[in-house]
Amino acid sequence: MNKPRPHKKRRLPALGDVIRGSAVIMERVCGSSSCRCLKGHKHRSLYVSQYHKGSHRMVYIPKANERKVLRLVNNYLILKAAIYKASELNLGRLMAGYRKKDER
Numbered sequence: 001m002n003k004p005r006p007h008k009k010r011r012l013p014a015l016g017d018v019i020r021g022s023a024v025i026m027e028r029v030c031g032s033s034s035c036r037c038l039k040g041h042k043h044r045s046l047y048v049s050q051y052h053k054g055s056h057r058m059v060y061i062p063k064a065n066e067r068k069v070l071r072l073v074n075n076y077l078i079l080k081a082a083i084y085k086a087s088e089l090n091l092g093r094l095m096a097g098y099r100k101k102d103e104r
């Protein structure tokens, strides 16, 4: 495996690589009477928590997809922060334009 290198270029994640929501680890017991989860070693599963069509939902993520989903949820934060920043900048530019007009 290649070592992950720190990013020098700031490139935004692609829309094909994003999942909206937050990652939540939930602990549960499976119901089997012989399982060690009954002795406190609960099963841990990843869920994506998000608002969807006006209500809250939790989407179960199978173990095999956990790493990928964590990355995609993090991409959502990166994109959201980038949109926030761009929006502030664009609004600021727009308002600077208004002020110029008023000065005339």
Ligand SMILES: [Zn+2]
Residues within 6 Å of the ligand: 029, 030, 031, 032, 035, 036, 037, 038, 043
């Ligand atoms: Zn169990």
